[in-house]
Amino acid sequence: MSQNVVATWRGRASLLGREGWQCGACMRFTLARRRVCSGCGALGRAEQAPLPRRGTVTALSLAGAAVEHLDQVTGRKPAVLVELEGGARIACLLAHADSMTLAAAVRGQPVRLAVRRISLAVDASEPIPYGLKAALDLETRAALKKDAGGEGKKE
Amino acid sequence: MRAIALALESALAPGHDWRRSAADLAVEVAAPLVDKAPIDALFVAAPSALLVDGQAAQGALLADRLGLAKLPCYQLEAGDASGAAALHAAVAQVGAGLARAALVVAVSKVSDRSERERAALLDSLIDREIEAPLGLTYQALCGLLADLYVARHGLKAGDLAHVVAKNAANAVAGGETFLPHAPTAIEVRRDIPVAPPLVRSDFAPLFDTATALLVAEMPLARELTAAPVEIAGLGAAGDLTVIADRSDPLRLEAAARAVDAACGKAGIDGLAFLEVSSACSILEILAVESIGVAAPGTTAGRYKDGLGRAGSPLVINPGGGAQGRGFGFGASGLEQAREALLQLGAGAGKRQVEAASAAGATALSVCVGGIGSQAFATMYRRAGS
Numbered sequence: 001m002s003q004n005v006v007a008t009w010r011g012r013a014s015l016l017g018r019e020g021w022q023c024g025a026c027m028r029f030t031l032a033r034r035r036v037c038s039g040c041g042a043l044g045r046a047e048q049a050p051l052p053r054r055g056t057v058t059a060l061s062l063a064g065a066a067v068e069h070l071d072q073v074t075g076r077k078p079a080v081l082v083e084l085e086g087g088a089r090i091a092c093l094l095a096h097a098d099s100m101t102l103a104a105a106v107r108g109q110p111v112r113l114a115v116r117r118i119s120l121a122v123d124a125s126e127p128i129p130y131g132l133k134a135a136l137d138l139e140t141r142a143a144l145k146k147d148a149g150g151e152g153k154k155e
Numbered sequence: 156m157r158a159i160a161l162a163l164e165s166a167l168a169p170g171h172d173w174r175r176s177a178a179d180l181a182v183e184v185a186a187p188l189v190d191k192a193p194i195d196a197l198f199v200a201a202p203s204a205l206l207v208d209g210q211a212a213q214g215a216l217l218a219d220r221l222g223l224a225k226l227p228c229y230q231l232e233a234g235d236a237s238g239a240a241a242l243h244a245a246v247a248q249v250g251a252g253l254a255r256a257a258l259v260v261a262v263s264k265v266s267d268r269s270e271r272e273r274a275a276l277l278d279s280l281i282d283r284e285i286e287a288p289l290g291l292t293y294q295a296l297c298g299l300l301a302d303l304y305v306a307r308h309g310l311k312a313g314d315l316a317h318v319v320a321k322n323a324a325n326a327v328a329g330g331e332t333f334l335p336h337a338p339t340a341i342e343v344r345r346d347i348p349v350a351p352p353l354v355r356s357d358f359a360p361l362f363d364t365a366t367a368l369l370v371a372e373m374p375l376a377r378e379l380t381a382a383p384v385e386i387a388g389l390g391a392a393g394d395l396t397v398i399a400d401r402s403d404p405l406r407l408e409a410a411a412r413a414v415d416a417a418c419g420k421a422g423i424d425g426l427a428f429l430e431v432s433s434a435c436s437i438l439e440i441l442a443v444e445s446i447g448v449a450a451p452g453t454t455a456g457r458y459k460d461g462l463g464r465a466g467s468p469l470v471i472n473p474g475g476g477a478q479g480r481g482f483g484f485g486a487s488g489l490e491q492a493r494e495a496l497l498q499l500g501a502g503a504g505k506r507q508v509e510a511a512s513a514a515g516a517t518a519l520s521v522c523v524g525g526i527g528s529q530a531f532a533t534m535y536r537r538a539g540s
Contacts (some may be wrong), residue, residue, distance in 0.1 A: 008288070015288055030400040031285045038395055039402070059306065061298025063350035079295035079350075081303060081399065089399040091299055093290040107306070118290040131289050 005127055013048065015131040016115050020088060022049035029088030053113050055084035057106045057134065060094070078103040080134050082111055093118065095135040101148045102141070109140050159246050160376035160383035160538060161496040162256075163188045163369035169263075169333060169362035169481025177204055177213065177264035178220040184365035185221055185260050192369050192379055195254035197221070197228040198245040200237035200261035202485040206276055207268055217260060227254075234280045235434060236524030237261065238366065239488025239531035245370040246386050256371040261490075263483035265361045273361045276484060280525035282396040294358065296398055296526055298350025301437040304405055305352055308452030312352030316343035317458035318436035319356045319478055326475020328465050329506030333362070333481045340459070357436040359482035366489040368496065373538070382500035387517060388534035390416025396528040407438075407445040409530035410521055414446040417532035423447060423519060427510035428498060429469060430491035430520035433476035442523050442530075443471065470508045473498065488522035488531060495520060495535040514539060 013019040014031065021033045025042035033046050057080045064076035078094040094103055095116045111134040118129040136144070165184050172180070181201075188194075199214035210216065214230030229248075233240035238261035245257035265273050277293035286296065305312055320340040326332035338346075338356065346354035369379070376383035392412035395401050401408070414423065423429075423446060433439040440454045448469065449457050457463075463471030474480055474494050477487045495518050497503040498511040510516055516537040523530050 007284075011284070011288060014285070030395075030397070032282070032395070032397045032400060034395075038400060059299045059303035061295055061302050061350045061353070062348070063292060063295035063298045077290060077295065079291055079299055081299045081404070089404075091286065091289070091291055091296060091399045107302075118288070129288070129290075133290075 008127060008129070018051050018053065018113050018115070018132060019048050020051040021046040029084070029086060031090060051090070051113060052084040052086040052088050055082040055090075055111060057081070057109050057111055058083050060103065060107055062103060080106065080111070082134050090132070093133050095133040096141055102144050105144045105148060106136065109136060109144070111136055157250055157252070158373035159249050159386045160371060160373050161368055161386065161492060161500070161535070162371045162376035162379045162383050163191060164367065164493045164496045166366045166490065166493055167364050168331065169364035169483060171266040172363045173266055177201060177208065177262045178217060180264060180363060180365040181217045181260050181262050182220050185258060185367040188258060188367050188369050189221060189223065192256050192258075192371070194223065194226065194256050194258045194369070196245070196248055196257045197223050197226050198241040198248070198257055198259045199228065199230045200241040200259070200485045200489065201230065202232050202234055202237045203263055203265050203276060206279060207265060217262070223258070233529055234524045235484055236488050236522045236529050236531055237485035238490065239520070239522035239533070242368065242370070242489055242492050242533065243389050243391060243531055246389060249370050249372055255375050256369060259368045259370060259489060260365065261483065261486035261488070262365045263361070263486045264363050265484055266363045276361065285397045293526070294350040294353070297358070297435045297437050298353050300398070300404060300441065300526070301350070301352050304437060304440065307405065310452065310455065313340070313344040314455040315352060315357065315436050315440070316340040317455045318433070318439050319343045321458045321463045322433055322472050322475045322478040325465055325470070325473055325506065326479025329474050330504060332475055332479050333360070334479065353436065356478070359434050359477035361484055362481040364481060364483035364486055366483065366486050366493055368489060368492055380500070383538045384496045384499045385536040385538045386533065387536040388417040388419060390414060390418070390532040391530065392416065393529050394527055396525070398526055405441060405451070407441045407523060407527040407530065409527055410442045410523055410532070411445045413530040413532035414519065414521060417534045418519065425517065426469060426519050427513070427516040428473050428508045428518050429471045430476070430494055430518070431471060432487065432521065432523040433472060433478040434482055434487070434523070436478070438523055438526065439476070441527070442521055446521060465506065465508070473503065473506050473508050488520070491520035491522055492533060495533070499535055499537040511537070513537070
């Protein structure tokens with residue numbers, strides 16, 4: 001994935017600073033800044049605000065890219081939909097996803113937002129893309145690994 | 156607005172045609188219409204041109220190659236819904252009296268790129284400011300919606316396979332398809348997981364293709380064909396582009412609003428058939444449920460019981476839609492209208508829907524752009540003599 005340097009700099013608050021936008025009228029959190037609140041219709045009340053840091057995974061998909069004629073899928077990345085505390089929601093990748101068994105068990109699990117490397121596949125001349133990911137707590141990871149039959153020993 | 160009709164159609168079979176360029180496809184598909192009708196304006200949908208060929212203003216290039224360079228030419232870009240957007244603009248142009256006849260051409264030329272690069276074409280449909288920098292892709296977001304849908308409604312992942320099975324069955328029976336046979340739901344479940352619970356065949360394959368339609372005021376349409384199809388209503392709407400920001404990610408609000416606008420008080424009762432985007436199975440399901448054809452969580456089960464298939468009370472995608480016929484990036488919305496012209500007009504051959512042959516029959520197409528960020532609904536009516 002290629003990321004434009006200027007766009008990365010411009011979006012640093014949301015990508016790296018875990019900032020979203022909150023309506024001053026209804027307090028609804030959104031990821032995008034909008035002139036009109038999508039919840040209450042208030043005009044010009046969106047203010048940058050820290051996204052709630054913790055939430056619960058409500059959906060998961062291990063999305064990859066199909067390779068033509070080879071019947072293969074490569075580059076799988078676990079994507080999750082997270083209901084954050086305070087009513088916010090984010091779709092992002094899941095950190096600690098080196099174990100697919102672990103990833104498949106995260107539905108319903110608590111996570112926190114963390115800044116992590118988004119992709120390894122970058123050209124040497126491009127900036128390394130960092131951004132928000134959902135990360136499992138150490139305790140949750142340990143419990144899931146235990147349930148997965150010790151798969152975590154490989155990590 | 157004056158009575159407006161679809162009069163003439165032409166389409167190329169989707170495939171990988173490395174010998175021909177986008178302009179070659181456009182000329183082949185549109186020339187028969189140009190030769191028959193007095194065209195006043197050209198509307199072009201070719202969203203892949205800039206991404207695949209680096210060609211901006213593809214409309215001007217196509218007008219040049221078609222010998223229509225002196226005409227007003229408008230290019231509409233609404234991602235994979237560009238064809239529907241171009242159709243709506245052409246109808247408005249004719250309806251406003253600015254043209255008697257407008258040619259709408261949609262071209263999808265994608266095979267010059269690898270499959271991975273074609274997948275990147277789909278990634279251009281997601282929010283590039285918010286979602287893409289988080290590492291998300293079109294397929295990942297569709298997978299998340301499907302997973303959320305399955306969990307919310309207590310379904311099994313394999314239940315979604317009935318969407319592909321239905322579209323494939325309609326396509327194979329209808330005769331315009333890339334599929335060698337219609338896979339059953341069991342076969343679909345065995346396909347490669349691409350974005351679980353979605354498998355490869357849940358994503359309509361991107362192909363080279365082109366479609367052309369002639370939109371004309373009704374008197375002219377009657378001169379050009381014995382079986383014009385009236386445009387009975389148009390509706391278009393948008394939604395938040397960031398899926399996580401939507402109140403309910405499983406409701407395609409744009410589709411619901413567009414259909415309400417297109418159908419008005421008449422609603423969706425009594426349709427002879429429905430065309431709905433099938434770029435991805437979960438999007439077809441969510442569109443069908445958001446516009447009120449099926450209750451939330453029931454579409455897959457109703458498809459399993461026969462809803463949507465040829466011969467059912469409401470045929471959904473009688474030609475198989477993008478999943479059954481092949482996905483023309485930006486052409487699928489116009490392909491929906493072509494199906495309406497065939498079904499409600501001169502006839503669609505062995506896939507003809509019986510109810511569409513009745514006097515005054517109506518049909519609806521719902522073209523969903525991206526993952527529901529835009530939708531274009533068009534109501535069609537069989538024109539009386």
